[in-house]
Amino acid sequence: MASDSPFGSAARVNDDILRPVLQTTWRFYAVVALLGSVVLWGAFAVWYLLSTGIGVFGLNRPVYWALMIINFVFFVGLSHSGTLISAILRVTHAEWRRPITRGAEAMTVFTIMVAAAFPLIHLGRPWVFYYLIPYPDLRGLWPNFRSPLIWDFIAISTYLTGSIIYLYLPMIPDLAVIRDRSHGWRRYLYIALSLGWTGSEREWSRLSRVLGIMAVVIIPVAVSVHSIVSWDFAMTIVPVWHSTIFAPYFVVGAIYSGIALVITIMVLIRWVFNLQSYLQPRQFDNLGKLLFVMSVIWFYFWFADALTTWYGREPSEFAVLRYTILGPFAPLFWTMIVCNLVIPFWTMMFKQLRRNVLVMLVVSLLVNVGMYSERILIIVPALSRGRLPSAWGSYQPTWVEISITAAAFAGFSLLYVLFTKFFPVVSMWEVKEGMGERAEAGVKEPGTPPRKTVEGAEGAYG
Amino acid sequence: MYKWAMVVDLDRCTGCAACVVACRAENNVPIAGEEEAGKGRASFWMRIERYWEGEYPNVRARYMPVFCQQCANAPCEPVCPVYATYHSAEGLNVQVYNRCVGTRYCANNCPYAVRYFNWFDPRWPDPLPEQLNPDVTVRFRVMEKCTFCIQRIRRGKELAKMAGRRVIDGEIQPACVQTCAPGALVFGDLNDPASRVARLAMSPRRFRLHEDLGTEPAVFYLKEQSYG
Amino acid sequence: MDKPVDKHEARQDTSRTVLIGLYDDVHAAGRAVDGLEKHGIARDKISVNSSVPLPVGTFRAYTRPSRLPYFSALGAFAGLIAGFSLAAGTAMLYPIATGGKPIVSLPTVGVITYEFTMLGIILFTLVGVLYEMGLPRVKKPPYDPRVSDGCVGVLVTCETEQISFEIEGILREYGAATITRFAGG
Numbered sequence: 001m002a003s004d005s006p007f008g009s010a011a012r013v014n015d016d017i018l019r020p021v022l023q024t025t026w027r028f029y030a031v032v033a034l035l036g037s038v039v040l041w042g043a044f045a046v047w048y049l050l051s052t053g054i055g056v057f058g059l060n061r062p063v064y065w066a067l068m069i070i071n072f073v074f075f076v077g078l079s080h081s082g083t084l085i086s087a088i089l090r091v092t093h094a095e096w097r098r099p100i101t102r103g104a105e106a107m108t109v110f111t112i113m114v115a116a117a118f119p120l121i122h123l124g125r126p127w128v129f130y131y132l133i134p135y136p137d138l139r140g141l142w143p144n145f146r147s148p149l150i151w152d153f154i155a156i157s158t159y160l161t162g163s164i165i166y167l168y169l170p171m172i173p174d175l176a177v178i179r180d181r182s183h184g185w186r187r188y189l190y191i192a193l194s195l196g197w198t199g200s201e202r203e204w205s206r207l208s209r210v211l212g213i214m215a216v217v218i219i220p221v222a223v224s225v226h227s228i229v230s231w232d233f234a235m236t237i238v239p240v241w242h243s244t245i246f247a248p249y250f251v252v253g254a255i256y257s258g259i260a261l262v263i264t265i266m267v268l269i270r271w272v273f274n275l276q277s278y279l280q281p282r283q284f285d286n287l288g289k290l291l292f293v294m295s296v297i298w299f300y301f302w303f304a305d306a307l308t309t310w311y312g313r314e315p316s317e318f319a320v321l322r323y324t325i326l327g328p329f330a331p332l333f334w335t336m337i338v339c340n341l342v343i344p345f346w347t348m349m350f351k352q353l354r355r356n357v358l359v360m361l362v363v364s365l366l367v368n369v370g371m372y373s374e375r376i377l378i379i380v381p382a383l384s385r386g387r388l389p390s391a392w393g394s395y396q397p398t399w400v401e402i403s404i405t406a407a408a409f410a411g412f413s414l415l416y417v418l419f420t421k422f423f424p425v426v427s428m429w430e431v432k433e434g435m436g437e438r439a440e441a442g443v444k445e446p447g448t449p450p451r452k453t454v455e456g457a458e459g460a461y462g
Numbered sequence: 463m464y465k466w467a468m469v470v471d472l473d474r475c476t477g478c479a480a481c482v483v484a485c486r487a488e489n490n491v492p493i494a495g496e497e498e499a500g501k502g503r504a505s506f507w508m509r510i511e512r513y514w515e516g517e518y519p520n521v522r523a524r525y526m527p528v529f530c531q532q533c534a535n536a537p538c539e540p541v542c543p544v545y546a547t548y549h550s551a552e553g554l555n556v557q558v559y560n561r562c563v564g565t566r567y568c569a570n571n572c573p574y575a576v577r578y579f580n581w582f583d584p585r586w587p588d589p590l591p592e593q594l595n596p597d598v599t600v601r602f603r604v605m606e607k608c609t610f611c612i613q614r615i616r617r618g619k620e621l622a623k624m625a626g627r628r629v630i631d632g633e634i635q636p637a638c639v640q641t642c643a644p645g646a647l648v649f650g651d652l653n654d655p656a657s658r659v660a661r662l663a664m665s666p667r668r669f670r671l672h673e674d675l676g677t678e679p680a681v682f683y684l685k686e687q688s689y690g
Numbered sequence: 691m692d693k694p695v696d697k698h699e700a701r702q703d704t705s706r707t708v709l710i711g712l713y714d715d716v717h718a719a720g721r722a723v724d725g726l727e728k729h730g731i732a733r734d735k736i737s738v739n740s741s742v743p744l745p746v747g748t749f750r751a752y753t754r755p756s757r758l759p760y761f762s763a764l765g766a767f768a769g770l771i772a773g774f775s776l777a778a779g780t781a782m783l784y785p786i787a788t789g790g791k792p793i794v795s796l797p798t799v800g801v802i803t804y805e806f807t808m809l810g811i812i813l814f815t816l817v818g819v820l821y822e823m824g825l826p827r828v829k830k831p832p833y834d835p836r837v838s839d840g841c842v843g844v845l846v847t848c849e850t851e852q853i854s855f856e857i858e859g860i861l862r863e864y865g866a867a868t869i870t871r872f873a874g875g
Contacts, residue, residue: 009840010741010742010839011839011840014838014839052582053580053581053583053603054579054581054603055498055503055581055582058501059579059581060501060502060503061503061569061575061577061578061579062569062570062575063502064566064569064570064579065566065570119565122565123563123564123565124562124563124564124565124580124603124604124605125562125563125564125602125603125604128563129563131543131544131561131563132543132544132563134776134780136780136783136784140783140784141545141784141786142776142780142781142783142784143543143544143545144543144545144788145776145780145781145798145799145802146540146781146788146795147541147543147544147567148541149541149543149565149567150543150802151798151801151802151805153543154805154806155805157809158805158806158808158809158812161809161812162808162809162812165812165816169816169819173741176838177741179838180835180837180838180839181838195820195825195826195827196825196826196827196828196830196831198739198831198833198837199740199741199837199838200738200739200845201738201744202737202754202822202823202824203823203825204740204743204744205756206756206758206823207743207823208743209756209758209819210758210815210816210818210819213758213759213762213811213815214812214815217762217808217811217812217815218812220808221805221808221812224804224805224808228801232567235541236537236541236567236570236571237537237571237573237675238570238571383570386573386575387573387574387672388511388528388573388574388575388671390511390512390513390528390575391574391575393502429741429742429743432741432742432840433743436742533789534790535789535790535791536788536789536790537789538789539788540788540791542788545788547788548786548787548788549787549788549789549790678790
């Protein structure tokens with residue numbers, strides 16, 4: 001009886017998943033040192049920027065926004081999929097989500113944190129950023145809520161708050177497990193963080209209830225955040241930016257690049273922490289299918305947008321499209337098409353390739369190369385080719401911008417590495433629950449869904 | 463209530479750029495230097511756009527002074543998150559330097575590209591610092607643009623108020639208008655139907671830049687006539 | 691009952707005792723709970739600690755209705771009011787004309803109102819769920835850390851010490867590996 005009981009292998013799951021949390025190797029310190037030095041270099045670049053002026057960027061008239069805003073849009077886009085995928089999979093009770101949710105939610109939190117830094121760095125006077133916070137100044141003046149930048153500020157704050165809560169709530173039971181296993185100062189940390197969780201029926205039933213509500217609430221928030229980021233552009237009258245399709249186009253692109261990053265992170269976690277028996281080919285197969293679908297949808301939106309511009313030939317808009325596709329941005333344009341459409345389409349179509357972890361790593365990285373190119377192509381050409389040809393210009397990034405960008409990628413990785421050091425990167429209780437359900441349903445082979453799906457297992461007590 | 467407007471008679475403009483120099487001197491517009499100007503960082507509150515027409519040898523240069531169009535429905539205004547730019551009751555598009563945080567959103571949304579940013583601390587080569595205008599703030603890493611010489615408008619209105627009358631047509635002249643030798647630039651109150659600016663703004667030659675965008679600029683151009 | 695000799699003794703006597711019977715798997719724990727109920731122990735005196743949500747059907751469901759949706763609704767309402775008054779109200783407090791647009795324009799107010807409504811739901815639901823879970827706990831609760839390694843704890847709150855010995859017997863009868871006592875539940 002005890003051998004196929006749902007709790008029989010709980011201790012093994014704890015051992016497997018908590019190993020990176022409770023044991024520290026030299027590799028961890030090496031990675032932290034490497035990433036930390038890139039972040040420090042970026043901090044130096046920011047100091048140089050603040051002390052000299054925003055002119056140390058490659059910005060000019062008319063390209064007033066460039067790499068910092070590109071990074072902002074890119075990182076907000078990455079943030080999209082973590083919480084969104086986790087929420088959608090929870091709402092639909094997708095069985096294969098279990099080992100993915102935690103890592104995806106954490107990815108969201110850290111990408112938004114990095115993204116939120118860019119609008120501040122890019123300000124002309126970052127030291128007065130608090131003018132944007134909604135409170136009245138001495139004369140009783142509030143910020144301008146008609147400005148899409150304020151919508152952005154509020155949407156990002158909401159999404160960050162929601163994502164942190166959505167990451168934290170389902171982590172409480174796992175924090176209690178670490179609390180029971182750790183010693184020293186870390187034990188006090190987990191005593192505080194686990195809030196005294198005991199795993200009573202009352203706690204479990206309320207947890208499943210709140211995850212049901214939060215998952216439903218966070219999906220529309222995620223959609224609104226990237227819509228609002230797109231409206232930063234679409235609300236202007238800049239040719240090509242001023243487009244009704246921008247909000248769904250951005251949302252689709254965001255989900256696309258986010259899924260790619262989830263895959264990248266899953267491959268790395270699997271490899272670094274030896275979690276092969278948790279992150280199985282089945283998970284990559286399903287994520288690969290999502291990637292395939294998103295690549296097609298993404299291209300559909302891009303094509304619908306570009307086709308109307310091309311066919312309409314409105315001179316100021318067509319000038320931008322020409323500059324994007326045929327001008328100096330042509331190599332970037334073809335990078336985008338190849339990385340975002342051709343490669344994912346022709347690889348993710350095949351099951352063997354979707355189940356090959358190395359292929360998934362390469363394709364997911366290439367998708368984000370393509371999505372980064374897409375963000376550049378959305379922002380720079382439109383500004384370079386304004387309505388008055390006398391004010392046309394171009395843009396080249398400087399070492400300062402490139403350093404800050406590199407620091408952003410390193411900073412995100414660093415936050416993630418530190419996260420895996422303090423928190424279980426796979427949701428232990430969800431995995432155990434899934435194993436229990438499979439055992440109940442009499443399925444022996446690991447990794448296959450239970451024959452008898454336990455209807456609404458999470459909401460069973462609600 | 464006044465409603466300030468400008469008329470630019472392209473028939474009279476010779477492209478001499480005296481207005482550009484006068485504007486720079488009046489408004490403490492910083493000097494970017496050769497290298498920065500090459501990168502597109504030069505500030506010209508008033509600039510002369512030059513367009514070449516025809517093929518050699520039948521080439522003709524056309525000049526067009528472009529500066530802030532003081533749009534009634536200015537695209538730059540609502541996008542500012544901190545109300546650093548807003549519309550005054552007298553139809554001016556006002557930039558509040560102290561409030562500006564430098565998002566540069568307004569500049570992106572300006573179809574006329576007449577908003578300029580202070581990429582660095584403002585600089586003037588010697589002896590130009592000696593001639594800075596004490597009536598005008600020196601800007602530091604914020605957005606700036608043509609104000610229709612608001613300092614002159616203020617002084618003109620104050621003088622008129624002390625004398626207990628309205629501003630007389632032609633009494634207030636922005637620096638560019640004052641300097642324009644051929645008299646291509648005319649400034650005045652559009653609400654006064656007798657003013658020169660109001661009469662010229664009704665000319666059949668009138669047009670406004672990108673009128674199709676519905677920005678309702680307060681700058682009227684009078685197009686060149688053909689003397690062929 | 692005799693007059694208590696010792697103050698300490700007295701407190702022990704009148705305070706409740708919590709017993710935790712630790713079981714290897716959920717089925718054994720389920721049988722124990724059924725057995726306790728058969729012996730006339732009220733279900734609300736029994737609770738189960740586990741490291742995963744209990745499988746459906748193993749136990750009679752925990753039926754106390756959740757008031758979480760009310761918290762969410764309250765949060766939505768508070769957020770809606772806050773968002774609307776921030777976006778529309780502050781614009782009217784200090785009207786500034788920009789771009790020929792109205793001082794209060796409903797579509798832009800709608801965006802802010804939407805975000806604040808969502809933020810309200812999220813924050814109020816968080817507060818609500820912590821309240822309903824009884825977290826964070828200030829006092830250390832009766833708990834056996836072996837639960838996190840997969841054991842299932844059956845907690846019984848006993849009114850008197852006398853009853854507690856009786857219950858200890860029942861728990862053992864159903865195969866409890868160990869039984870821990872906590873004074874003053």
